[in-house]
Amino acid sequence: MNRLLQIVNNYAIFVLFFMLIVVLMILGANIIMSLSGFRHFDRPTIGIAIALFLALGMALWFLTQDEIAQRAGVGMKLAQRYNKKDEAYRNALQAQALYRYYFQTAPIGIVAINAAGLVDSCNPTFRQMVGGLRERDCHQQPIYQFANHDAQAALSSIIEQAYQGKSPPPIEIQLAGKDEMPVAVFAGKVESDIGEDHRLVLHLINITERKALEKQFVQSQKMQAIGQLAGGIAHDFNNLLTAIIGFCDLLLQRHAAGDPSFADINHIHQNANRAASLVRQLLAFSRQQTLTPRILNITDTLAELGHLLRRLIGESINLDMQHTRDLWHVKVDQTQFEQVIINLAVNARDAMPKGGALNIATQNLTLPAERRLGSEVMPAG
Numbered sequence: 001m002n003r004l005l006q007i008v009n010n011y012a013i014f015v016l017f018f019m020l021i022v023v024l025m026i027l028g029a030n031i032i033m034s035l036s037g038f039r040h041f042d043r044p045t046i047g048i049a050i051a052l053f054l055a056l057g058m059a060l061w062f063l064t065q066d067e068i069a070q071r072a073g074v075g076m077k078l079a080q081r082y083n084k085k086d087e088a089y090r091n092a093l094q095a096q097a098l099y100r101y102y103f104q105t106a107p108i109g110i111v112a113i114n115a116a117g118l119v120d121s122c123n124p125t126f127r128q129m130v131g132g133l134r135e136r137d138c139h140q141q142p143i144y145q146f147a148n149h150d151a152q153a154a155l156s157s158i159i160e161q162a163y164q165g166k167s168p169p170p171i172e173i174q175l176a177g178k179d180e181m182p183v184a185v186f187a188g189k190v191e192s193d194i195g196e197d198h199r200l201v202l203h204l205i206n207i208t209e210r211k212a213l214e215k216q217f218v219q220s221q222k223m224q225a226i227g228q229l230a231g232g233i234a235h236d237f238n239n240l241l242t243a244i245i246g247f248c249d250l251l252l253q254r255h256a257a258g259d260p261s262f263a264d265i266n267h268i269h270q271n272a273n274r275a276a277s278l279v280r281q282l283l284a285f286s287r288q289q290t291l292t293p294r295i296l297n298i299t300d301t302l303a304e305l306g307h308l309l310r311r312l313i314g315e316s317i318n319l320d321m322q323h324t325r326d327l328w329h330v331k332v333d334q335t336q337f338e339q340v341i342i343n344l345a346v347n348a349r350d351a352m353p354k355g356g357a358l359n360i361a362t363q364n365l366t367l368p369a370e371r372r373l374g375s376e377v378m379p380a381g
Contacts, residue, residue, distance in 0.1 A: 109183070109204035113143050117159065120199060129204060131177045143202070148174040155185065162187035162200055172207065182207050234282040241279060244272045277304050283335065293333045298362050299323045305338055309345050309358075316355030317348075324363040 103110060109126030113119055118140045127133045130146045143159070144152045151173030161168040168187055174180045186203040248269040255262045302321055310319055330337075341360070348358050371378045 108206075109202075111143060111202045111204070112199045113159075113202065114199060115163070117143050119143055126204060129181055129183065129206065130175055131179075146176055148176055148180060150174070158185060158187045159200060159202075162189050165189060175204075182211050230282050234279045238276065238279045238283075241272055241276045245269065245276065248272060278308065280335065280338075292335075293331055295329050295331050296334055296337065297329055298327055301334065301337065302341070302360065302362070305341055309342070312342065313345055313349040313358060317352055318357045319345075320357060320359045322359065322361040324361075326364075327362055328364050 103121075103123050106123055106125060109123065109129050111119055111122045111126050119138050119142075120140075122135070122138050127135065127138060130138070138146075144155060147155050154171050154173055158168045158171050170184045170186045172182060172184050174182050183204045184207050186205075188201050188203075190199050190201055248265055251265045252262070252269065255265060302323070306319065306321060313319060345358060352358075367378060367380050370380045
């Protein structure tokens with residue numbers, strides 16, 4: 001109803017406006033013809049005709065404005081639609097370029113395979129994993145040929161599960177080639193917008209470092225077990241040595257220095273003390289001895305420790321100890337001190353697999369100011 005009233009109102013305004021123009025045109029035409037001096041024609045008739053002609057022209061002009069406006073509006077809509085399509089096209093190109101950048105520069109191997117298990121595309125990281133092949137050498141090749149023979153069955157299983165729409169857990173396999181790189185494989189199915197089956201995408205992550213860390217962890221657990229076993233044996237052996245040293249002390253009290261048995265008993269006592277020193281070092285190595293700080297002579301301590309160090313570093317590494325004269329004494333737990341020296345010697349041995357020389361030197365040092373070593377602070381003095 002409101003639309004109908006608006007249409008009637010618009011037409012009424014147009015009619016009134018048209019009649020006003022007709023009146024003005026007739027008056028204008030009569031005045032012009034009167035001034036021009038027409039005599040052979042009926043001036044009112046000519047004026048009315050001219051006025052009607054001009055009015056019809058004006059009406060036609062007003063009527064065509066709507067069509068022109070409509071055509072202009074359609075043109076603007078087409079331009080807007082074209083701009084939107086052009087913007088969508090530019091966005092699609094940008095997204096494609098961004099995808100290509102991520103695909104080519106990804107630090108993990110990415111492979112797209114079809115339903116037949118053939119490689120449609122792969123990124124440079126994957127080609128590097130399989131021996132630095134060229135892209136054309138991988139295109140339309142079976143994905144199974146890039147896996148170790150023992151891993152092809154597991155790879156086939158995860159691909160089949162992914163094509164069935166499942167989310168299979170990742171598997172760890174070895175790639176084919178002389179390096180046999182261990183990788184973790186993730187498989188996922190990608191579908192197109194219209195719902196048709198598309199490609200299967202495989203992501204391969206290099207787990208060489210993780211495997212090395214796992215081996216180191218297993219080895220450290222073995223070493224820890226050996227340390228605990230050595231600590232237990234050392235405790236028992238230390239109890240035996242304590243008894244031997246005690247009985248030697250009793251025998252030395254009964255046999256004076258001139259007694260023929262004194263030398264033999266003294267040798268037993270000295271060897272028992274050396275064995276006790278080795279037991280203490282074993283306990284330090286297994287970290288099963290309590291801290292007891294006391295004043296030590298570094299020169300004597302290192303001399304006693306030298307026998308164990310030579311066994312640890314092996315015959316291919318020459319051990320050389322140099323000591324400064326008048327070396328100051330230190331107050332430290334002997335077990336922890338010996339453990340530090342042992343750790344340094346073992347690290348030096350691992351750094352020289354082909355052999356070399358290990359030099360241990362001591363000297364007096366005075367610090368004018370405190371020195372920070374990592375999270376620890378060495379005070380001045």
